[in-house]
Amino acid sequence: MKGSTWHGVAVVGSLLTAVLFGILLGDLVWQGLPQMSLGFLWRTPSELTSFGGIGPELLNTLVMVGAASAITIPLGLAAAILRVEYGARPGFLLVFDRMRYTLLSLPTIVVGLMVYEWFIVGLRWPLSVGAGVIALAVVNWPFVVDVSVAALKGVPDSFREASLALGGTKYLTLLRVVLPSALSALVSGLGMAIARLMGESAVLIFTAGINVSRHWGWSAPGETLAVHLWYLRTESVAPHADAQAAATGVVLLLLVGLVLYLTQKLAHWLKPMDA
Amino acid sequence: MDNEAPHINVTQLSVAYGDQWVLKDVSMTVPGGQVLAVIGPSGCGKSTLLRVFNRLVDRVAGVHIKGQVRVGDFEVIGDHVDLVELRQKVGMVFQHPNPFPFSVFDNVAYGPRLQGIKNSTRLRILVENSLKQASLWDEVRGKLRRPASSLSGGQQQRLCIARALAVSPQVLLMDEPTSALDPLSTAKIEELVLTLKGQYTVILVTHNLQQAARVSDFTAFFREGHLVELGPTKEVFTTPRQLATEEFLTGRYE
Numbered sequence: 001m002k003g004s005t006w007h008g009v010a011v012v013g014s015l016l017t018a019v020l021f022g023i024l025l026g027d028l029v030w031q032g033l034p035q036m037s038l039g040f041l042w043r044t045p046s047e048l049t050s051f052g053g054i055g056p057e058l059l060n061t062l063v064m065v066g067a068a069s070a071i072t073i074p075l076g077l078a079a080a081i082l083r084v085e086y087g088a089r090p091g092f093l094l095v096f097d098r099m100r101y102t103l104l105s106l107p108t109i110v111v112g113l114m115v116y117e118w119f120i121v122g123l124r125w126p127l128s129v130g131a132g133v134i135a136l137a138v139v140n141w142p143f144v145v146d147v148s149v150a151a152l153k154g155v156p157d158s159f160r161e162a163s164l165a166l167g168g169t170k171y172l173t174l175l176r177v178v179l180p181s182a183l184s185a186l187v188s189g190l191g192m193a194i195a196r197l198m199g200e201s202a203v204l205i206f207t208a209g210i211n212v213s214r215h216w217g218w219s220a221p222g223e224t225l226a227v228h229l230w231y232l233r234t235e236s237v238a239p240h241a242d243a244q245a246a247a248t249g250v251v252l253l254l255l256v257g258l259v260l261y262l263t264q265k266l267a268h269w270l271k272p273m274d275a
Numbered sequence: 276m277d278n279e280a281p282h283i284n285v286t287q288l289s290v291a292y293g294d295q296w297v298l299k300d301v302s303m304t305v306p307g308g309q310v311l312a313v314i315g316p317s318g319c320g321k322s323t324l325l326r327v328f329n330r331l332v333d334r335v336a337g338v339h340i341k342g343q344v345r346v347g348d349f350e351v352i353g354d355h356v357d358l359v360e361l362r363q364k365v366g367m368v369f370q371h372p373n374p375f376p377f378s379v380f381d382n383v384a385y386g387p388r389l390q391g392i393k394n395s396t397r398l399r400i401l402v403e404n405s406l407k408q409a410s411l412w413d414e415v416r417g418k419l420r421r422p423a424s425s426l427s428g429g430q431q432q433r434l435c436i437a438r439a440l441a442v443s444p445q446v447l448l449m450d451e452p453t454s455a456l457d458p459l460s461t462a463k464i465e466e467l468v469l470t471l472k473g474q475y476t477v478i479l480v481t482h483n484l485q486q487a488a489r490v491s492d493f494t495a496f497f498r499e500g501h502l503v504e505l506g507p508t509k510e511v512f513t514t515p516r517q518l519a520t521e522e523f524l525t526g527r528y529e
């Protein structure tokens with residue numbers, strides 16, 4: 001009885017969420033419709049005409065999220081492997097987990113301020129794509145570690161014991177049993193971390209700036225889609241700024257949706273044989 | 276004479292987790308090629324004893340081992356023991372069937388592949404022979420590419436036995452291998468153990484006294500970390516020398 005009641009609540013809840021999301025997306029599409037064209041995707045933004053686009057923002061989003069992920073995924077996975085597979089010392093585990101939880105609970109705007117202080121003020125870096133990548137990497141790092149730790153801990157210890165008992169070294173056990181068994185959960189979790197990073201704006205406003213330069217470069221300012229959206233909604237005086245913001249929102253949502261869809265598909269395909 | 280099933284000699288073995296001693300001054304000999312049943316109340320150290328024999332006990336932080344264990348002339352205890360070599364000699368089957376989330380074939384081929392065997396004909400022969408030895412071949416011959424998880428619990432346990440045999444061990448440790456299985460599957464595994472006798476030295480932990488009586492040549496009774504009695508199974512069951520053994524066998528305490 002109770003179980004089916006909760007099941008009902010869950011179904012209604014998810015239906016409601018889907019409906020609300022549908023309304024939101026429909027509204028955005030409706031508002032953004034006047035701005036939507038293929039050219040919108042690659043033209044540069046314009047403050048003066050209603051003929052701007054989001055080309056550089058799209059590029060910056062892909063490059064910065066890609067670069068930050070390329071830095072944090074191998075490092076985060078390595079840290080998680082150290083923690084779960086090789087972390088025999090209780091002291092190490094304690095310090096590691098403290099740091100992980102602290103970084104996880106840090107508001108991203110604080111991370112933005114820290115990177116601003118160290119790199120922009122301290123090292124005199126310009127507001128730039130490079131500084132933005134660093135900032136995104138710092139934000140992403142604890143999430144990658146968290147997702148990886150969860151994926152590795154999800155591998156039953158009986159698999160490790162079986163492999164060791166057959167004469168497997170720790171390293172071969174990791175390589176041939178633990179990682180393949182964790183891969184699906186890893187991909188799905190990392191997909192969510194990447195999707196989350198695409199919507200990040202607070203950390204980038206002080207570090208990568210809120211405009212784009214004519215010539216792309218690591219040391220040139222590099223606004224992303226999420227930051228552009230924030231800018232259009234708050235600062236812009238461009239004609240049809242609201243419609244542009246709506247259209248930008250649609251593109252960002254589709255991009256996030258695409259990342260989630262592809263990684264979940266891949267995760268499903270990589271599922272170990274017991275599931 | 277590499278294939279001869281070896282004796283196991285245990286001399287004054289004591290094991291502690293932290294400062295809790297769970298095996299106390301155990302000395303015993305298991306004759307080669309025989310089946311030794313290890314019985315005793317739960318928590319008396321049976322699993323610990325098995326995990327000393329293949330040093331899987333090393334996984335527990337803060338474990339201390341004193342004494343000597345020899346498998347044939349291989350020293351098991353010490354800081355510089357080649358654990359890979361030891362574990363190839365001494366295979367293990369666990370309480371709950373724990374096949375890898377791979378196909379039936381890949382499960383059995385796992386150990387040989389660890390040793391670097393890549394030749395597919397050789398692997399296929401090894402897999403087939405191991406499955407035959409584990410009396411599973413007839414049930415899975417057309418299903419080698421299926422997930423191991425598609426097998427029944429009893430089949431999975433026999434798959435785990437095949438997987439252990441594929442490494443060509445000389446000793447087989449079995450930690451309550453039928454406690455999670457139905458009576459029919461249990462009977463199959465007991466039959467299997469009887470066929471393994473001679474070729475392997477088998478140490479079988481069981482809480483099923485009839486099972487010990489049916490399949491073992493020798494029985495060891497443990498209590499609170501002490502070896503109370505070890506002797507030919509018939510003698511231990513009919514004329515135990517210790518009162519504690521008799522009380523345990525007659526179910527007067529658990």
Ligand SMILES: Nc1ncnc2c1ncn2[C@@H]1O[C@H](COP(=O)(O)OP(=O)(O)O)[C@@H](O)[C@H]1O
Pocket residue numbers: 292297316317318319320321322323324335
């Ligand atoms: N990993 C461990 N850490 C600490 N104590 C343990 C561990 N494993 C077992 N023990 C303790 O050691 C004793 C013997 O356990 P075990 O060898 O599993 O006994 P049995 O297999 O006979 O039930 C028990 O008191 C148990 O609580």
Ligand SMILES: [Mg+2]
Pocket residue numbers: 321322323
């Ligand atoms: Mg046990």
